[in-house]
Amino acid sequence: ELVRAMDDFFKENESLRGVKVLVTAAGTVEPIDPVRYIGNRSSGKMGYAIAAEAVSRGADVVLVSGPSALIPPEGLKEFIPVESAREMMDAVLREAEDSRIVIKAAAVADYHAKEVADQKIKKNDKELTLVLEKNPDILFELGKRKKEGQVLVGFAAETQNLIENAKAKVEKKNLDYIVANDVTKPQAGFNSETNLIKLIRRDGSIEEFPLLSKRELAGIILDRVIEEKKIQKI
Template sequence: MSDSPASLPNLSRRRILLGVTGSIAAYKSALLVRLLKKSGAYVQVLMTEGASRFISPLTLGTLSEREVLTEIFPEGPSSEDGGWTKHVDLGLWADLLVVAPATAQTLAKLAHGFCDSMLTATALSARCPMMVCPAMDRDMYTHPSTQRNLTLLREDGHIVMPAAHGELASGLVGQGRMPEPNAIVQRIAHELEDRAFAADRDAHEKAPNETRAVEKPNDSLDGKRVLVTAGPTQEPVDPVRMLTNPSTGTMGFEVAREAARRGADVTLVAGPTSLDTPPGVTRVDVRTTEEMHEAVQSRREEVDLVVMAAAVADYTPKNPSDSKQKKEDGNLVLHLRRTPDILKTLGEHKQPGQTLVGFALETDDGPANARRKIERKNLDWIVLNDPKEEGAGFGTKTNRVTLFHRDGYAEEVPLQSKSQVARILLDRVTASVPEPSGETP
């Protein structure tokens, strides 16, 4: 994702407190401040003593255009004009307090109410919501103490943006990386949007005679692990020819993007596509159905939600040629074999508490085929669409689908952008299932 103003959310006049702590990932805070400023936000940086070992307060002060604060009891001129109560003033000023990176030490202090720096004092004084973005080594992140502290913060109503998976400073590979600045900015915008909705809703409830349309807020996926597949597969006939389909992967990429915006730790297994990786998403590129099968099955036991949006080939050449097949007179005969049924295998090995969502592209008897597929593959939800309908199917930015739940619930989603369809789908998947409608779309 580009960091150009056109690609950034509108945070005009939003007041962001940014807490920076003593992690090697503190260097990313410079880009985070820059992106927040380009989005139109006011940014006040608070640094712990340890953070200044990794990045200079002068750097962050220059980028934020505000003095960086570290001490509860400042020395110098500011101490003479009530500077010692500045943590109270900041707690009233801010729309959101973001701690990025948040070390294990700082998470423990925030979870248990310690107050030994300007950052922790402001966190205790703040009336605004707080969002933490953990950054530490893999084993520190997965340690039961750290996970308990993250649970405490969530239970107190704070927002936890899961650490990203990747190579760590120690040389290990795993979860513990600070989320990328672009992803954090998008999440900030999402959280502030939801808070604005809540304020609108409360005002609407106090004035019931007003008729304002207020959209339902997105349900959180904080702490959830989500696996999404997207795009086509390519089955080689020879080194230059293949069997494939017109899928661009847009629907699956939008589902992955929306899940990440809601706080999930998202892995996107993508077939060949030119789409950019959504912010905050871990991408695994594959080519064939067999490769996608292996990538999905190796991760099936560690995820809470699987959304199989990929357009996977059902057949592949039985004996692909190692060299280009020359054009001959007459017809070319291909012998095909079945590819692995990724979704059926997931259903056969479904984990306790896991939710499986499939997609069905049908041209005839769609509802009946979709319901049979739910039972046959042990799914919770299936998304049905028809490529013959204008604006739906492959290669479009829009979609028109019907959602089916295994309990009988069905809902037609009218033609709209694929990003909106992704929102509606995740709204339904994360919410309580409505009573069966008894209707067949």
């Protein structure tokens, strides 16, 4: 009886055994000077939950994370802390090479300061103009380089036109799935323990979920990814 229970336990938890899963999490930080930066409100909770869930299913998980107050889940193959979008891109493109599943939950800054001051900027002027320059689009680069059999999942944190913006992203970035969440909804999105998401597939179909914990949603996202025949063939 015990043997059988353990067998079931391991079967359930081995659905990603030997599969390399790359997860990105938290927000990037773009320095303005040694003290100040442009950040965003991603806590990392969704990405860390996905990484933890993938570990519990036996995957070889690499987690690339921007600065976060969270403790990385145990059992990772590798934890790669990064700061800026450009640092994140370097790590992600390198690790994506041999990953079967890539889940990009990080909130990457779209812009960085064109000039980063070496010294703390002294506040003498009433107004200050900051010129920002576009960051590389990591998800777009991943989509361009996507290998046969690789599953690419993106996230879209939107405050308006959620579905349209998310569908456009699936196309443009060559994704298999996009997880869309409206960060203006209470108990959804940034720093919340729960999330309210829609899962949009490449074929345009939309699955809606009720308010669930980020860990439960992590399980659902991985279930859907595993259902893809690409992964079943492993």
